[in-house]
Amino acid sequence: MNRMLWIVAAAGLMSATGVAFGVDKPVKCYKVDVAPDSMEGQVAKVDPDQGRLTLRAADGSMHEFQVSPETLADYKVGTP
Numbered sequence: 001m002n003r004m005l006w007i008v009a010a011a012g013l014m015s016a017t018g019v020a021f022g023v024d025k026p027v028k029c030y031k032v033d034v035a036p037d038s039m040e041g042q043v044a045k046v047d048p049d050q051g052r053l054t055l056r057a058a059d060g061s062m063h064e065f066q067v068s069p070e071t072l073a074d075y076k077v078g079t080p
Helices: 002-016
Strands: 042-047 052-056 062-066
Touching: none
Parallel strands: none
Antiparallel strands: 042 052, 052 062
16 A cells, blocks of 8 residues: 555656656747738648648748638649
């Protein structure tokens, strides 16, 4: 019984301090309220089910946008 108490206490301490095993670092995600006026890049992904368009900028960074179905119809993967 004493061993079980130590296991429960250790699990509670780890969860209270935020220790997690097998978890990678979270991805930095920045949310903005307003989309940029324009952006140059190549279409990396089109997801019509989620309504998302992913662009790869000239510097290699990836940018994901929530867009309307009408806008998605204008883009295909690989197009500038």
